[in-house]
Amino acid sequence: MSSLASRLNFAQYQRVLGVIGLLLVLVGLLAYSHPNSLQNENLNNLARRIGERGIITIGVGLVILTGGIDLSIGSVVCLSGVSFGLFLEAGWSPMVASVVVLVGSSLIGFSQGLLITKLRLQPFIVTLCGLFLWRGLAKFLTQVRFDKVGQWIGGSLPEGEAIFRDACRDVGVGGRQDLSGFFQLETGHFLGLPMPAWILLAVALMSWILVHATTHGRYMLAIGFNEKSAKYSGINTDAYKILAYTLCAALSGLFGLLFLMDVGTASPNTAGNFYELYAITGAVLGGCSLRGGEGTVIGMVLGTAVLPLLQNLVNFAGVPSDLEFSVIGLALLGGTLFDELLRRLNGSSRSG
Amino acid sequence: MMQFLFGLSLTRCIHFSMGLTFALVLSGCGAKPESAKGGNTVAFVSNNPAEFWTICEAGAQAAAKEEGVTLVFKRPQDSSAAGQKTIIEDLLAKGVKAISVSVISPENQTEFLNTVAKKVPLLCVDNDASKSNRLAYLGTANLQAGRSVGELVKEALPNGGKVAIFVGQMDPANAKERRQGVIDVLEGLAESKILRDCPDNKKYGKYEIIGTYTDGTDQKKAKDNAADVLSKNSAVDDLAMVGLWAYNPPAILSAAKDANRVGKVKIIGFDEQDVTLDGIREGSIVGTVVQQPYQFGFQSVKIMAKLAKDPQGFKAPPGGLIDVAHKVIKKANVDEFQAELKKTLGK
Numbered sequence: 001m002s003s004l005a006s007r008l009n010f011a012q013y014q015r016v017l018g019v020i021g022l023l024l025v026l027v028g029l030l031a032y033s034h035p036n037s038l039q040n041e042n043l044n045n046l047a048r049r050i051g052e053r054g055i056i057t058i059g060v061g062l063v064i065l066t067g068g069i070d071l072s073i074g075s076v077v078c079l080s081g082v083s084f085g086l087f088l089e090a091g092w093s094p095m096v097a098s099v100v101v102l103v104g105s106s107l108i109g110f111s112q113g114l115l116i117t118k119l120r121l122q123p124f125i126v127t128l129c130g131l132f133l134w135r136g137l138a139k140f141l142t143q144v145r146f147d148k149v150g151q152w153i154g155g156s157l158p159e160g161e162a163i164f165r166d167a168c169r170d171v172g173v174g175g176r177q178d179l180s181g182f183f184q185l186e187t188g189h190f191l192g193l194p195m196p197a198w199i200l201l202a203v204a205l206m207s208w209i210l211v212h213a214t215t216h217g218r219y220m221l222a223i224g225f226n227e228k229s230a231k232y233s234g235i236n237t238d239a240y241k242i243l244a245y246t247l248c249a250a251l252s253g254l255f256g257l258l259f260l261m262d263v264g265t266a267s268p269n270t271a272g273n274f275y276e277l278y279a280i281t282g283a284v285l286g287g288c289s290l291r292g293g294e295g296t297v298i299g300m301v302l303g304t305a306v307l308p309l310l311q312n313l314v315n316f317a318g319v320p321s322d323l324e325f326s327v328i329g330l331a332l333l334g335g336t337l338f339d340e341l342l343r344r345l346n347g348s349s350r351s352g
Numbered sequence: 353m354m355q356f357l358f359g360l361s362l363t364r365c366i367h368f369s370m371g372l373t374f375a376l377v378l379s380g381c382g383a384k385p386e387s388a389k390g391g392n393t394v395a396f397v398s399n400n401p402a403e404f405w406t407i408c409e410a411g412a413q414a415a416a417k418e419e420g421v422t423l424v425f426k427r428p429q430d431s432s433a434a435g436q437k438t439i440i441e442d443l444l445a446k447g448v449k450a451i452s453v454s455v456i457s458p459e460n461q462t463e464f465l466n467t468v469a470k471k472v473p474l475l476c477v478d479n480d481a482s483k484s485n486r487l488a489y490l491g492t493a494n495l496q497a498g499r500s501v502g503e504l505v506k507e508a509l510p511n512g513g514k515v516a517i518f519v520g521q522m523d524p525a526n527a528k529e530r531r532q533g534v535i536d537v538l539e540g541l542a543e544s545k546i547l548r549d550c551p552d553n554k555k556y557g558k559y560e561i562i563g564t565y566t567d568g569t570d571q572k573k574a575k576d577n578a579a580d581v582l583s584k585n586s587a588v589d590d591l592a593m594v595g596l597w598a599y600n601p602p603a604i605l606s607a608a609k610d611a612n613r614v615g616k617v618k619i620i621g622f623d624e625q626d627v628t629l630d631g632i633r634e635g636s637i638v639g640t641v642v643q644q645p646y647q648f649g650f651q652s653v654k655i656m657a658k659l660a661k662d663p664q665g666f667k668a669p670p671g672g673l674i675d676v677a678h679k680v681i682k683k684a685n686v687d688e689f690q691a692e693l694k695k696t697l698g699k
Contacts, residue, residue: 034584036583036584036585036586036587037583037584039583039586041582041583041586041611042580042583042584045576045579045580045583049576139401139429165406166406166409166425167401167403167405167406167409167427168401169403169406170403170599172626172627187610259572262572262575262606263571263572263575263603263606264602264606264627265571265599265602265627266571267402267571267599269400269401269402269429269431269569270569270570270571271571271572273568273569273570274570311573311576312580315563315565315577315580315581315584316580316584318552318553318563320552320564321564321565321566321567321577322522322566
């Protein structure tokens with residue numbers, strides 16, 4: 001066990017060095033691309049974007065550690081952002097609204113975790129269903145005229161008025177003037193760093209303690225490495241997996257709140273599209289293996305930084321933005337190939 | 353092994369969904385045509401589920417009521433050409449008498465649209481497939497609308513400056529034509545007729561186009577793009593930021609607020625989102641060019657109703673183009689326009 005652990009640690013160490021190397025190259029290119037790229041304004045933007053993205057990367061990272069996958073992240077982001085917008089439109093206090101949204105998203109993760117563990121359904125399928133279901137629910141919610149629900153239930157809805165709109169719509173903070181205080185969570189700064197970066201640091205610290213400083217984390221890695229043997233050695237594998245899915249969905253919900261606070265509006269059609277894939281890309285670049293059982297929280301945070309840096313570089317270097325996806329794809333492929341090469345050279349490759 | 357399984361389940365999912373679509377299409381083909389019952393049903397198919405189409409549908413319903421026809425209004429949830437195809441096939445199978453479509457991918461859908469045009473009269477609305485056998489195109493003349501946007505840029509920066517353009521995607525015809533119209537006016541061309549190659553990072557007259565930034569309709573990416581342009585050009589005073597799709601101007605304004613550049617940077621928009629109109633009223637947005645989606649719906653259903661009653665009942669104008677004039681909204685007329693819009697939407 002100890003030799004396995006040290007070998008894994010060595011491999012992880014290597015991955016973290018690899019992603020640091022990639023980040024240095026990107027920062028170098030960015031600095032070279034334009035004199036304003038390393039000015040405060042852009043660094044602030046980058047710190048905020050990395051902070052936001054990192055939250056969902058750690059979320060999916062925890063799931064990937066246990067050998068699972070979560071494809072529903074973007075749709076949970078959408079549902080959370082849209083519901084938050086609906087609550088704000090209805091005049092709720094942002095504090096109450098965000099707590100309700102976070103509890104709701106956690107329940108989504110909990111239910112997906114239950115389906116995966118208790119009914120032994122494949123995570124890919126369950127969360128793929130989630131991908132459709134939660135976005136669909138978000139669209140549906142924006143069609144309901146909540147101000148008329150009372151009359152509708154009481155049967156006193158005036159003739160010619162419908163309880164549903166014809167189509168879904170964008171939600172937003174509308175004319176609310178009382179939100180700027182709460183929205184400091186997204187737009188504010190503390191000690192020179194944007195708040196989302198602090199939120200990421202807090203999330204990362206808690207996840208680091210969970211994964212690397214307690215036996216719980218060892219168990220999660222063991223489940224990802226070999227679920228059967230983990231089960232036979234007495235680990236409550238179901239509980240840990242459910243925990244991972246719940247945390248992932250809760251963090252996606254948190255991201256959804258930040259999304260609405262940043263953009264001011266959320267479209268049920270487009271909010272969060274692709275974000276599960278951005279999160280998975282970040283986690284994989286940071287050294288999480290989709291086979292499970294491998295990964296570090298530090299790696300996830302570093303891996304997160306790659307995509308926002310690349311996108312920023314595309315804008316600063318004046319690369320046509322349509323090429324952005326190709327650049328991302330090549331970066332991920334390059335990182336994976338480089339890593340596989342190092343593994344083989346060290347003979348530490350695990351048969352898949 | 354795990355990875356192999358992972359890959360396998362992905363392929364299986366794709367096969368499964370393809371099979372499902374196929375089955376749906378087949379079942380669509382098997383249905384009895386509704387026209388046998390003598391109903392006069394006409395159909396409108398949008399290109400996405402966006403709010404823009406709610407206004408269009410209001411106009412379409414009003415015309416349907418006037419003409420005594422039944423209207424089916426469909427919005428492809430995935431905004432894809434494939435989704436549109438499935439919807440149209442089902443509508444044909446149900447026996448609708450005429451179809452209006454906002455085409456997503458003109459070149460690639462032309463062949464399919466021609467098979468549709470063989471069966472029922474076909475109108476292109478909002479987005480044209482000019483090489484197809486459609487009867488007519490009804491919508492904004494986007495080159496002209498782009499020219500109006502260009503005029504707003506000129507008003508805001510009379511001495512020239514840098515111009516950044518923001519849009520969801522560059523392949524739809526409306527994006528290409530609007531950008532072209534903007535550049536033609538900046539360069540001082542009297543008239544815009546065709547699309548030509550206008551690269552970024554080049555001076556057109558007194559104006560330099562510093563970039564065309566796409567976001568794939570992701571609102572957050574739209575804002576990030578705008579923020580990047582603002583920080584890259586933090587020392588540039590004569591900067592205009594042009595948003596060509598509805599959500600772009602609000603995204604630009606939000607980024608300008610974060611960067612404390614509201615009022616300094618000239619924001620020019622397209623379409624009529626509330627934030628855009630409020631921005632014009634406050635003076636943080638210079639102006640916007642709006643289309644008349646209500647008229648898109650109203651006029652196209654009027655034509656389709658004529659065609660449903662008599663297949664020869666409508667003669668398309670030469671070239672098949674029916675221009676629904678756009679409007680320029682500035683501080684002076686924003687209140688009036690917004691009041692009218694609220695009335696249309698029944699808000």
